[in-house]
Amino acid sequence: MPPLLTLSDLTKTFGGLSAISNVNIEVHQGEIVGLIGPNGAGKTTLFNLITGVYIPTNGSLTLHGEVEINLAKASPHEIARMGIARTFQNIRLFKNMTVLDNVLLAFHTHVNYSMWEAILHLPSFNKKEAQLKKEALDLLKIFNLDRKRDTLAKNLPYGEQRRLEIARALALKPRLLLLDEPAAGMNPQESAELMELIKWMRKEFNLTILLIEHDMSVVMGICERIYVLDYGSLIAEGSPEQIKNDPRVIKAYLGEV
Amino acid sequence: KSTSTSSKGGNTINVGVDYELSNDLAQYGQASLDGIKLAVEEINKAGGVLGKQIKLNIQDNKSDAAEATNVATKLAGAGVVAILGPATSGNVKAVRPVVTQNKIPLITGSATADDVTLTSNGVAKYIFRTCFNDSFQGGSMAKFALENLKARTAVMYIETTSDYSKGLAKSFKEVFTSNGGKILGEEYYQSKDKDFRSVLTKIKGYNADVIYVPGYYNEVGLIIKQARDMGITAPILGGDGFDSEVVPQEAGASLDKVYFTNHYSADDTDPKVVEFRKAFKAKYNKEPNAFHALAYDEMYFLADAIKRANSTDPEKITDALASTKDFKGVTGTLSVDDKHNPIKSVVVVEWKGDKQVFVTKINP
């Protein structure tokens, strides 16, 4: 099977600093792939490159599908429309919008009424908008947030904010979901629940997932393959078992047990 | 809709004031108001008009055209017999339809644009003024420059947002060029500017015989000072906007060869002028400027018309105003012509130190 996403010889420099250098990664349809590495290794930078927030200094990013798309030439919103959704390491919700509106907003790319229908509030608009709301509520229910639909996002506790961010990403109906440290700030119990949720999501929505995480129980628990970055370069790739025992990874990242 | 007659009954005559009392033109509006207040005080002390006291209904138009209309509408509704102000041509033009509809006379002391009293449908019946129009004042200075100063070339330095400045410049240019003079350049400044050196550097390069600066005293004083500091020696000419002690204060020792057209000269020995200056100084502790004097005359001009009309009916006052003959004001002896402009002679005054010196008189 051809990969869904290919990064080849990807390089990104900031001034003199090479945050990413010559990275080659392939992500296949349906996989859950882990991306780990020490702090400052360039993991988030890689996400930013994939989603168009940063423009690569060198190399290429290709999204495969019916047609091949060069992501380096696309802007973030186009990439989002092509089916790549993400969450942020430092949560970026629309703080002064309600929980429901955060999710509804992400349905924007799938809105099927015209601006005229909206401005005139035609009956067709009301019907389609009600339909959107229903879908959004269904999604919120999955994340156990439906009861907080009218709460402003900024008033949610941290854990719920993380979940809302994932819900918002899913509302884009993506093919590829990028999660940047989704378990950060969660206790082991909550992390375990999150793992179940991620697995379930993959099945339910037919997703491919690329995941950054420092919590090894999460990474080792759900990832099928793992890439390890250090100082912007790949130092290892393989199954959780392989990675766990890779001396370079132990030295750079995991530490002696 | 006919005018309210509420002012007829009482023991007072209500006069509306629609002036620029705040924002950028506040200085001029408040100066005018000072002049009006002095006149009202004197009139009331002398027993009022038709045995009634004058009562001012003072409103601020925020130096804005729409607000001037707003205020005028309010004054009309409050039943004033006449409106004094606004100060600038644009604002008077904005108010014009309101007073026309309400049939109330309006007198301005400083709206000088030619078309303030003229609309596309002829003379604006209810609009009067105590000041010269631009054509007369600008033209007079052009003549003076050509004949008395033997100037052949001139540069104009104009305030870009002021209709007064642009109006004077236009008529100066017309008369100056049609009598053989040449305008070498037109340059612009903005009110509230304080630094004029860059344009003055340019003006210096024109080497013109005279520089015409139709502006108000605030900037003019600074322009004169900076021009002289930079070694520009050509005479600097202007209009009644030069008439303020601010000019010599700002320009100081640099004041040299500065001529302007005005209504009277401060060294005028006409008892009317002398008395006015004395009274003004006593009340406000400063020398009156053109705004003060013209607004002072506004009020007397109105009082005179009410007296002659022997009525406080606005329509009758309007008729009386229109037929004014040889009304003796501080700013000259004035008759209203068929275009509602005052016929009065203009004097050319020179600033010598902080004194004004009469140079010549030009009759209409």
Add this chain to the structure above:
Amino acid sequence: MSKKMRVSILNVVVLVLVYITVQILISAGIINEYIQLNLFLLAINVILAASLNLITGFTGQFSLGHAGFMAIGAYMSAIFTLKLNLPFPLGIIAAAVSAGIIGILVGIPTLRLRGDYLAIATLGLSEIIRIIALNIDYIGGASGLPDIPRYTNWTWIFFTTVATIVIIRNFIDSSYGRACIAIREDEIAAESAGINIAYYKILAFTMGALFAGVAGALYANYFYMLKPNSFGFMKSIDILVMVVFGGMGSITGSILGAAVLTLLSMYLQNFPEIRMILYGLLLLIIMLYRPQGLMGNKELSWKVLRRGDRNAATINTQ
């Protein structure tokens, strides 16, 4: 659904009643010319505030140049009705279209500029508009364009104001409006959610400008006279004050803000010597006591007015 219909019908009925009542009062002379003038001014300010709110309150683009759009509309309508003797509706359309086009132009810098940098750019563009107007003799230059026919009447005022409010509200209340609000909240997250932020920023500017243009047309054809200096920086600030005072992100807030400040200004006419002192003091006090504006980002609706309603309670606690 039926509840929505009921509310809509209720709104329409109330509006028609307001329209007819005021029309009758004007005809009967009970609303005198002065009150009428201020009522119209109030409505024009409502349009200005609501349209600026779309740009600044909802989309988060700090604009200090709203008076520029108004100026374009005002002059365009004046040219159409005075110089070209065309009917007023054409003047309004010309005003809306031309201001809208300028809105696109002004919107373009938003793609690169943020916050105060954008504020300066918009301020600059509106100043450029004013300075150009000062120097075009065809429209009277500095001395202004007088004798513009007075076509604006209660019917025009009422229906354009209502249309503006309804259109902006409906827009905000749709996915398109949510996109704008998302841009205000977090541009990067909005982009990652598939929102074309460039498009929506320009759209907001264009719509906002368009309605400001309409307000300009109503203004020009009511106040007889246009002067470039009426559309200076302070005018933009005045509009901004209404928006902030009413509550950024609330359309009903803009209505209230415009109303209160228009009436305040009218009332303060009675104190010419200290008018601006009082105005400054009131601005200060109002902002200190109600920093989020009268409405915050809530909307006033029948629900809120009817206290017992449960939904109202949730709105109030937001």
Add this chain to the structure above:
Amino acid sequence: MMLELKDLHVYYGAIHALQGISLKVEEGEIVTLIGANGAGKSTTLNTISGLNRVQNGSIIFNGKDITRMSPPDIVKLGICQVPEGRRIFPNMTVLENLELGAYLRSDKEGIKKDLEDVYRRFPRLLERKGQLAGTLSGGEQQMLAIGRALMSRPRLLLMDEPSMGLAPIIVKDIFNIIKEINQSGTTILLVEQNARMALSIAHRGYVLETGRITLEGPAKELADNPQVQKAYLGG
């Protein structure tokens, strides 16, 4: 008794975030505070630091009532916080951030020595001392936040989830550092999601649930408590 919270009540608007918290920290201890998201852990620390208004109850530090003191005065007494989410100053350099940590101190020599200490603990910071802190990676920022707090030479260090977002190798380091800091004489109140680690280095612990303390005791006991194991240690 170094620090004592007595029946503390704190509100955010209508939200009753702390509903009567009482806890004690002895001189020289590491005390950990564990609990689910939104339990009120950060609120507790911020309240001690003086950032929140206390509705009811009191905070005593070394016998002194500090309930209504301003944050700078509290820092002056020797209570310093490593805040949640790092809160470093992004537009300032790493070095300037560290210097700000020593804002209230004026002993040049001591500051210099402590700076060297911080660099020794976190060599990465030395490498990047001229870089703007905002461009550091998450983990680097966390190191900076800890280093910055140490620069004030606190007597009581409040740490809010210092291991959040850190690579495992560093998490271990961080906990070692916390132990070390403690052994060199600083008392520590530690909030952690990584309860297992926290309990392994702490002397005592408290469990917080929706604004109330539900369990307390020596760290070992808590770690062995089945309830705690199920809820916070991943079974």
Add this chain to the structure above:
Amino acid sequence: MGVFIQQLLNGLFLGSIYSLLALGYTMVYGIINLINFAHGDVYMVGAYVGFVATTVLHLGFVPSLILSMAISAVLGIVIEKVAYKPLRNSSRITLLITAIGVSLLLEYITMYIAGPDTRTFPKVLVNHEYTFWGGQISISNMQIYILVISLALMVLLQFIVQRTKIGKAMRAVSIDKDAAQLMGINVDNTISVTFALGSALAGAAGVLVGLYYNSIDPLMGIMPGLKAFIAAVFGGIGSIPGAMMGGLLLGMIETLVSGYINSNFRDAVAFIILILILLIKPSGLLGKNTVEKV
């Protein structure tokens, strides 16, 4: 050539006045992110204090300057405490409106007390004009003073903000008030110091400019305030050398436009240039291009 040099000098001196104000502006701006519209009016009050000091109290130049700076500093602190402090957690635009309220209050209270008229300073500093190049170029001592003073202030401020403890506290407060408090920084005092400093600068500018042009009025702060705001943004918000540079460049642009293009479109062309430059450098000339780390 002589004319061109003269024009450049004109621009430099005009710009140095903008800079003088922009420096204080950018300080306050940098720390509480507030477009302090009242800054121009503090400058006006400073000028009036100088006027009273010289005409009524008959003080010399230096005592008047100091008095004016002191009173302006106090005024700045009072304004901050009364009008801005209660709103620290409100949106920036709310603060902007409050600042406009303060600005109107200062303008019209002054107008109410002192009248709207223009006042002129007595000659406590004598203006000397020096000419060079056969009279083609002229410079006055006052121009030199103002340029030198604004340059010196720039260096001083830059030093304070970058090198001193209080300067670092100012920057920390501007970035994150809570975190700054956790460092032991007294946020209120830091902000007060900033306002005092910025306002004292405005007061000094008021006296200097009042003396130089010899003309003050209650609304004199509006235009320079606006220009200083533009200069500060132009140079990069919060950047002290940026404010200096923004002011000088704005002065130069205005001068060259009036001198060589068209004085009628001075401000329009200046704005066009400004916008173009901003489009190329969206955070001002010396503003840090703070790429938000995602």
